[in-house]
Amino acid sequence: MTEEILAVTDLHVSFKTQAGMVTAVRGVNFNLNKGETLAIVGESGSGKSVTAKAIMRLLPKHNAQISQGGILYEGQDLLNLSVNDMQKVRGSEIAMVFQDPMTSLNPTMRIGKQIMEGLLKHQKLSKTVAKEKALQMLELVGIPNAKERLEAYPHQFSGGMRQRVVIAMALACNPHILIADEPTTALDVTIQAQILQLMKDLQEKMDTAIILITHDLGVVANMADHVAVMYAGEIVEQGTLDEIFYQPQHPYTLGLLRSMPNLSASRSEPLIPIPGSPPDVMTLGTGCPFAARCPHTMKVCHDFLPKYTHLSDSHTVMCWLQDERTPSAQIPEEVGSVYE
Numbered sequence: 299m300t301e302e303i304l305a306v307t308d309l310h311v312s313f314k315t316q317a318g319m320v321t322a323v324r325g326v327n328f329n330l331n332k333g334e335t336l337a338i339v340g341e342s343g344s345g346k347s348v349t350a351k352a353i354m355r356l357l358p359k360h361n362a363q364i365s366q367g368g369i370l371y372e373g374q375d376l377l378n379l380s381v382n383d384m385q386k387v388r389g390s391e392i393a394m395v396f397q398d399p400m401t402s403l404n405p406t407m408r409i410g411k412q413i414m415e416g417l418l419k420h421q422k423l424s425k426t427v428a429k430e431k432a433l434q435m436l437e438l439v440g441i442p443n444a445k446e447r448l449e450a451y452p453h454q455f456s457g458g459m460r461q462r463v464v465i466a467m468a469l470a471c472n473p474h475i476l477i478a479d480e481p482t483t484a485l486d487v488t489i490q491a492q493i494l495q496l497m498k499d500l501q502e503k504m505d506t507a508i509i510l511i512t513h514d515l516g517v518v519a520n521m522a523d524h525v526a527v528m529y530a531g532e533i534v535e536q537g538t539l540d541e542i543f544y545q546p547q548h549p550y551t552l553g554l555l556r557s558m559p560n561l562s563a564s565r566s567e568p569l570i571p572i573p574g575s576p577p578d579v580m581t582l583g584t585g586c587p588f589a590a591r592c593p594h595t596m597k598v599c600h601d602f603l604p605k606y607t608h609l610s611d612s613h614t615v616m617c618w619l620q621d622e623r624t625p626s627a628q629i630p631e632e633v634g635s636v637y638e
C-alpha cells in the first residue's frame with residue numbers, strides 16, 4: 299500500500315530581480331509516497347532546484363517569495379512552521395544533498411565531527427553513541443578504513459568519496475525524505491553509478507522517500523518510480539516511470555526522450571535535440587510556454603495556457619493536444635507511442 303508523505307500543492311515562487319519580479323515556479327503540484335522515488339526532470343532553469351529549496355525553506359530570504367501554495371509534510375504545512383520547528387524538520391526528517399558536496403561540508407572540520415553534529419543536535423545522543431553512529435554511517439556508504447577516515451578533513455577525500463560522506467550525513471538521522479539535487483552530475487560515470495546504487499540500497503534499508511532532481515533520463519530510468527517533467531516553472535507532464543517513458547503525451551517529454559542517448563541508441567535512431575531554448579520566464583505570454591518550440595502547435599496553444607488533463611490516476615499532462623475539446627484527428631500519431 300502506498301502512503302503519501304509529501305504533497306506540494308499549487309506552489310508559486312517568485313524572485314525580486316533588478317529587471318522586475320520573476321515567477322520561477324508557477325503552480326507546481328505533486329505527491330511523494332513513502333519509500334518511493336520521484337524524479338524531477340527538465341532543462342536548465344525550469345525551476346527544479348527552486349522547487350526543492352522551497353520544500354526545504356532554503357530560498358534566499360532577501361529576494362525570494364513563496365507567493366502561493368502549500369507543502370504538506372505528513373499533514374502539516376511546512377510553510378506555516380516557525381523557523382525553529384523548520385530547523386528540526388530540516389536534517390532530521392527531510393535532508394538534502396546538493397551537486398557539489400562542498401556545499402554541505404565544512405572544509406575546516408573533521409568528517410566525523412560533521413556527521414556527529416547532526417546526530418547531537420537532532421537525536422540528542424551522547425558523544426560516544428554519536429561517534430559510533432557516525433562510524434556506522436561511513437561504513438554503510440562504503441568509505442574504506444572508516445575509523446581512521448572519521449578524523450580526516452573533506453579535502454582528503456576524492457569527489458566521489460566526499461559525496462558518499464554527504465549522503466552519510468544526510469541519512470544519519472534516518473530522514474523520511476531525501477532531496478537529491480543533481481547528486482552525481484559532477485562525478486565520473488562509474489562513480490555516478492556507484493553513488494546512485496548506494497542511494498537505492500539505503501532507500502531500501504531505511505524506507506526513505508527520494509526526490510531526485512536530474513537532467514539525466516538514464517538516471518531517471520534506473521531510479522524513479524514516478525517522474526515529473528518541468529518546463530518554464532510548471533510540471534507539464536507527470537506519471538509513473540512507464541507512463542512517462544512508454545506513453546509520453548507532452549511534446550516536450552517526447553523531445554527530452556528523443557534527445558537522450560541511452561534509449562535512442564538501442565533503437566538505432568539518431569538523437570534529435572529539441573530545437574530552440576526555454577523561454578525567459580519574465581516575458582511569458584498567455585499561451586503554452588512550450589508553444590514556440592513545439593512541432594505540433596495549434597492556434598490555441600499560442601493564446602491560452604492548457605489545463606491539466608488526467609489520463610490515469612497517476613498520469614497528468616498539460617497540453618492542448620490532450621484536452622477533451624481538441625478533435626482527436628489533430629493528435630499526431632507519434633504522441634503517446636514513441637517507445638512502444
Ligand SMILES: Nc1ncnc2c1ncn2[C@@H]1O[C@H](COP(=O)(O)OP(=O)(O)OP(=O)(O)O)[C@@H](O)[C@H]1O
Binds near residue numbers: 341358
Ligand atoms: N536567487 C535567485 N534570484 C533570482 N532568480 C532566481 C534565483 N534562483 C533561481 N532563479 C530563477 O529561477 C529559475 C529556475 O531556477 P532553478 O535553479 O530552479 O532551475 P533548474 O531547473 O534547477 O536548473 P539547473 O538544472 O540549471 O539547476 C532561473 O532561471 C532563474 O530565473
